[in-house]
Amino acid sequence: MKVLLSLHLPARIENLGRFKESVAECARAQGFDQKRIYGIELAVEEILVNIFNYAYPETPGDVEINCKLETGRLVIEIIDSGIPFDMTSLTNPDLTADVEERKIGGLGIFLVKRMVDEVRYLRERDRNILHLIFKKGK
């Protein structure tokens, strides 16, 4: 797999912009249109914010993002060394509740699932390795 870009930064909200800009740039260079780039940025933001908020409850840690090219697919690899979290095992939130009963938990991950073509999760050497996969030319 060809690595197009790699970015390794502390898992902090201040770095959200840099991560998103890099991923967007990478997707743009691969010919994704603006609409899909927003979708890719959205998926990446939701995953990152989750990591920023929950992955490192005790001591601060890092996040690494690699943009890779697989045959006809853009693979955004997101790696953290925080507590195990497998988004693929989550159930979907209730999307029908009204304003008062509506809960926001789980909505971010649900949006990720709707934006990607495929998602892969791996827990390896105490790291969460997530692959968000986007098909080219859709």
Next chain:
Amino acid sequence: MNKHIEGGLMEIHTRKDKSGTIVSVKGRMDAVTAPEFEKTLSDLISKGEITFLLNFGDLEYISSAGLRSILATAKKLKQTQGKIVLAGLKGPVEEVFKISGFNSIFKIFDSEENALKEI
């Protein structure tokens, strides 16, 4: 009142109409900028505003953090018998509203003019 924040990522313009307060949001409402949006609305509610029209015609991007802020604002307004409607959603923002089911919990109009007739 005009606000320009976060290096141009999001702009909030508010103006008072006879039927309510119109809040136009331009740019991106993400995990970095959404708290500022929520604070702006929260401050207006504290000052006694109860009817809001959110004009998202120039909003390019929204994430769940943005949805969370809108929901928190709506919950606050329920307590004060207030009202919030939205207008002008397009592209990725409209799609996120559809996917999340937020299009069924809020009154959404195609344009600010049509929303103003209703509030």
